[in-house]
Amino acid sequence: MAHLAPTPVLEAGQDRTMILNMGPQHPSTHGVLRLILEIDGENVVRMMPDIGYLHTGIEKTCEAKFYQQVVPLTDRIDYLCPLTNNLCYALAVEKLLGLEIPPKAQWLRVLLNELTRINSHLVWLGTHALDIGAMTVFLYCFREREEILKIFEMVSGQRMMTSYFRVGGIALEPPLGFFDRVRDFASYFPEKVDEYENLLTGNPIWMMRTKGVAVMSAEDAIAMSATGPTLRGSGVDLDLRRDMPYSGYENFKFKVPISQDGDVFARYMCRVQELRESVEIVKQALDGMPEGPIKADAPKVVLPDREKMKTQMEALIYHFKIITEGFAVPAGEVYQAVESPRGEMGYYIVSDGTAKPYRVHMRAACFANLQTLPKMCEGRLLADVVAAIGSIDIVLGEIDR
């Protein structure tokens, strides 16, 4: 039975070591990650990640859809930060089209993108702490995450699969009371971060489980194409929001937390500090929110308002054409990268001049970050593997696509 053969083969050494399968159904692998471990007693000798259990062929599906129909697919790649994916895809197509996005839409995108980062980091913090044995933090994190999901539901009607950013702007004006609710959240959230830190940062058990564990040097992190907090935890100062700004990030002031130690604790500190910085960006976005339209002035690309469709013939025609035929995008190719909560999320889109993308490739941050895992774990204890997996914050939907 060929299909039952184990995928990657690690041969056990002469009686000294044994092979241990971890996952794909294992609570600490955050999805369907399978790790094949060669262990010598309690020590990991070799590790091989085996992925593909969640492969759905999204890249192939995109080639059969109109440009605007790809947006809901992007939500489902990284289900913890759908808006970051929406943003990256929209920016890439806008770059292909040469569209200019009005400031209010850019500001709203930044605001929601940072809320997404908080949302994603909260899930990471909760599950990471739960894996290592600190259960309370998980409940606290999901309490705050609930409020963010309600904010998402308020703007887009969906808690998780938002599809709120469209090519040429955003889908709808945010509803009444939206800004007040976000401001309320931003005002009380820093206290909650203190609360998590009280439980973890100085906690001796937490420090013993994380300090000096799964260490990775800066050279290794760069060589393995790691990005995001996994890279910054090793002391490499790279944040695309600051270094290669997109969607108006150059107008915001924020610090990029880095740590030199390269261990689980360093990556933990980076992400926790990022929670605080993200709140600061949200506050700046609220204070400086410009007035104006939320969609680009491009009737052939952006769907018209419902009101206009009832009164203007052109609007009705454009609506009909966009829905039935899509919009043609000039031939060319772009690579657009954004800083997702996990690192560099990049969309490489090739257009052949028709209304469907010729090729859409997603550069998933976790896909590259996962390669660092064997480097972190080999030669260490089996129990540290769980801490290491949590510290690179993997999302299997993004890895397998």
Add this chain to the structure above:
Amino acid sequence: MPLAPAITDVEELKGHPAVAPLLAWDPSVLEAVKYDREEMTIYLERSAIREACAILRENNECAFNFLSDITCVDWYPSEPRFEIVYHLLSLSKKERVRLKVRLNSASPAVESLTAIWPGANFFEREIFDLFGVRFTGHPYLRRILMPDDWEGHPLRKDYPVEGYR
């Protein structure tokens, strides 16, 4: 804002931090260059890709020391059929460059970059899996996303989106 036309003249682009060191090394490996939508693309000869990457990585002026991404585009039925696309990033200058290698469908193979960047491992395995392009010198070239006994390469253009293969 209207799109500016693409620049494809080597003379105009020879000052670019990625083009200059390659021209100084061996101008014959540059098949074409393109500057479009503020992105630089360099088409390289197939045999030169590994050395070209090593040169760009070690260059002092603008070290493209970070491999962002490797992917592939299938231009079926035209030839050369496959385009392997490399995205490099310079951590010091925050600059990107895209390198391309074109491969024929008869025996699509190109040198692996795993010796320069170990991180190329997964990207190249993914291309091998989904496009059937081989990477010579890769330490573990096996399917990564599809099952081991899968037939065909799903991201090829002659592989249907729905229905039977």
